[in-house]
Amino acid sequence: MKRLFLIPVIAALASIVGIALVTLLSASGGSKIEATKPEQLGYRGVGMVLNHDPKTQRAQAPLHAIPEPEPPPEIDPANPPILAKDKYLNIQVLTDLNTQEFSRLMQALTVWVSPEEGCAYCHNPKYLASDEKYPKVVARHMLQMTRNINEGWKKHVGNTGVTCYTCHRGQPVPSGDWFEFIGNEKDQLAMLGHRFGQNHPGIETVGNTSLPYDPLTIFLKDKDSPSIRVQGERALAGENRRSVKQSEHTYGLMIYMSQSLGVNCTFCHNTRAAANWEQSSPQRVTAWYGIRMVRDINSTYLHSVGSLLPLYRMNASGDYPKVACATCHKGVGKPLNGISMLNDYPALAVEARLPYAGGPKTYDQVAEVNPFKIENKGKDPKSLESQ
Numbered sequence: 001m002k003r004l005f006l007i008p009v010i011a012a013l014a015s016i017v018g019i020a021l022v023t024l025l026s027a028s029g030g031s032k033i034e035a036t037k038p039e040q041l042g043y044r045g046v047g048m049v050l051n052h053d054p055k056t057q058r059a060q061a062p063l064h065a066i067p068e069p070e071p072p073p074e075i076d077p078a079n080p081p082i083l084a085k086d087k088y089l090n091i092q093v094l095t096d097l098n099t100q101e102f103s104r105l106m107q108a109l110t111v112w113v114s115p116e117e118g119c120a121y122c123h124n125p126k127y128l129a130s131d132e133k134y135p136k137v138v139a140r141h142m143l144q145m146t147r148n149i150n151e152g153w154k155k156h157v158g159n160t161g162v163t164c165y166t167c168h169r170g171q172p173v174p175s176g177d178w179f180e181f182i183g184n185e186k187d188q189l190a191m192l193g194h195r196f197g198q199n200h201p202g203i204e205t206v207g208n209t210s211l212p213y214d215p216l217t218i219f220l221k222d223k224d225s226p227s228i229r230v231q232g233e234r235a236l237a238g239e240n241r242r243s244v245k246q247s248e249h250t251y252g253l254m255i256y257m258s259q260s261l262g263v264n265c266t267f268c269h270n271t272r273a274a275a276n277w278e279q280s281s282p283q284r285v286t287a288w289y290g291i292r293m294v295r296d297i298n299s300t301y302l303h304s305v306g307s308l309l310p311l312y313r314m315n316a317s318g319d320y321p322k323v324a325c326a327t328c329h330k331g332v333g334k335p336l337n338g339i340s341m342l343n344d345y346p347a348l349a350v351e352a353r354l355p356y357a358g359g360p361k362t363y364d365q366v367a368e369v370n371p372f373k374i375e376n377k378g379k380d381p382k383s384l385e386s387q
C-alpha cells in the first residue's frame with residue numbers, strides 16, 4: 001500500500017523537475033534559435049523562395065569581409081611618375097602602370113595572395129627582376145586572367161568585377177579549386193560494367209548523392225564541353241539524343257552550382273519547368289554566362305598555369321588545379337556579397353595595352369627568354385626564403 005501511495009508523489013516530482021528544466025533550457029539555449037529569413041524571388045505562389053539562415057551568415061562574415069585598400073597614390077602633377085617598365089628591368093604585363101600605381105599593386109598582391117610569406121613568395125628579395133620563383137611567373141598569367149575576366153566577362157561579373165582576393169583570400173592556393181576526380185578502383189573492376197562515377201554516395205561536389213561525382217571535368221574544363229541538358233527538343237526517341245547518363249551529370253552539376261552559391265534550385269529555376277527560360281530568374285542568365293566564363297578561364301589560363309606549377313600542386317593522377325563557381329563565390333550568391341574592390345584597383349580593369357601572348361609556357365622556355373638563370377625550378381618558395 002505504502003509503495004502504491006508513492007507513485008503519484010514521484011510522478012508529481014518528476015513533472016515539476018521537467019517543467020523547471022524546460023523553462024531553464026528555453027531561457028538559455030531556446031532563445032538562441034533564430035528563424036530563417038525567407039526572400040521571395042519569383043512570382044507569388046510558385047515557391048521561388050530563398051531561405052537565409054542568419055546564424056550561418058554571421059559565422060561566414062569574416063570570409064566575406066574585404067581587406068582595407070592601400071591608400072591611393074598621391075601624384076604630384078609637376079613631377080609625374082614615369083612608367084614602371086621604364087624604371088624596372090623585367091615588366092611584361094603591367095606595362096601601362098606608372099611606378100606609383102605599380103608599387104601600390106605589388107603591396108596589394110602581397111595582402112591578397114601571400115600575406116604571411118610577403119614579397120618573397122614571388123620574388124628573390126635580392127633581385128626583384130628575376131623570374132626564378134614559379135609563383136611570380138604564375139602571377140603574370142593571373143594578372144592577365146583577372147584583367148580578361150573584368151574586361152571580357154562583364155555579362156557575368158558586371159562592374160563589380162574580381163581581384164586576386166575574390167579567389168585567393170590571403171592564401172597562395174585558393175579554396176574551391178578542383179581536380180579531375182580519381183576514379184574508384186571498383187569502377188574499372190566492376191563485373192556489372194563501368195559505373196561512370198555513379199553510386200558512390202559521400203562525394204561533396206554532388207551533395208553526397210549517388211549522382212556521377214565528377215560533373216566538373218565533363219562540363220567546365222574545356223570550351224567545347226557537351227551541352228548541359230536533360231530534355232530533348234523533339235518528342236520522338238529517334239531524334240532525342242539525351243540520355244539518362246547525361247541527365248544525371250546535369251543534375252550533379254546543378255547541385256554543385258547551388259552549393260557553391262549557397263542557394264537552392266529556385267534561385268535560378270521555376271522548378272516545375274526547369275528548362276524553360278521564360279519562367280527562370282535573371283540569375284539563370286548570369287549563371288549561363290558564368291559557365292562559359294569558367295570554361296574560358298580553365299582552358300585559356302589554368303591550363304598554361306598547370307604546366308608552370310611544381311608536382312606537389314598536382315593531384316595523384318597529375319591533373320592541374322582548376323577554377324569553378326566555388327572558387328569565387330564561396331557559398332554566397334555574389335562573391336564578397338557583391339562589394340566591388342575594383343574601384344580601388346582600376347589597374348586590374350584595363351585591358352593590357354600590349355597584348356601578352358600567354359608568356360613562356362614551360363620552365364625551359366622561361367629560361368630561354370629570361371636573362372636570369374632558373375635554378376630553383378619546382379622548389380617550394382618557402383624553402384628558398386633564407387637564400
Ligand code: HEC
Nearest residue numbers: 088089090091092093094106107110119122128129139140
Ligand atoms: C603574387 C606574386 C607577387 C608578390 C607577392 C609581389 N610581386 Fe612584385 N612582381 C610580381 C610580378 C608578376 C612582377 C612582374 C610584372 C610584369 O611582368 O608586368 C613583379 C615585378 C616586381 C618589380 C619589378 C622588378 C623588375 O626590375 O622587373 C618590383 C620592383 C616588385 N615586383 C616589387 C615587389 C614588392 C616590393 C613586393 C612586396 C610588397 C612584391 N613585388 C610582391 C609578382 C609579385
Ligand code: HEC
Nearest residue numbers: 135138139142143146163164167172173177313321322323
Ligand atoms: C578565378 C580565381 C582566381 C583569381 C581571380 C586569381 N587566381 Fe591565382 N590561382 C587560382 C588558382 C585556381 C590557382 C592554382 C592553385 C595552385 O597553385 O594549386 C592559382 C594560383 C596562383 C599562384 C600560385 C600559387 C602557388 O603557390 O602554387 C599565384 C602566385 C597566384 N595564383 C597569384 C594570383 C594573383 C597575383 C592574382 C590577381 C592578379 C590571382 N592569382 C587571381 C585562382 C585565381
Ligand code: HEC
Nearest residue numbers: 228229230231254255258264265267268274275284287288
Ligand atoms: C545559379 C543558377 C542555377 C541554379 C542554382 C540551378 N540551375 Fe539548373 N540550370 C542553370 C543554367 C544556366 C542551365 C542551362 C545550362 C546551359 O545551357 O549551359 C540549367 C539547366 C538545368 C537543367 C537542364 C534543362 C534542359 O534544358 O534540359 C535542369 C534539369 C536543371 N538545370 C535543374 C536544376 C536543379 C534540379 C537545380 C537544383 C539542384 C538547379 N538546376 C539549380 C542554372 C541554375
Ligand code: HEC
Nearest residue numbers: 156157158160161257283286287290291324325328333334
Ligand atoms: C571569377 C569569379 C567568378 C566565378 C568563377 C563565378 N562567378 Fe558568379 N559572379 C561573380 C561576380 C563578381 C558576381 C557579381 C556580379 C554583379 O555584381 O553584378 C557574380 C554573380 C553571379 C550570379 C548573380 C547573382 C545575383 O544575385 O544576381 C550568379 C547566378 C552566378 N554568379 C552564378 C555563377 C555560377 C553558376 C558559376 C559557376 C559556373 C559562377 N557564378 C562562377 C564572379 C564569379
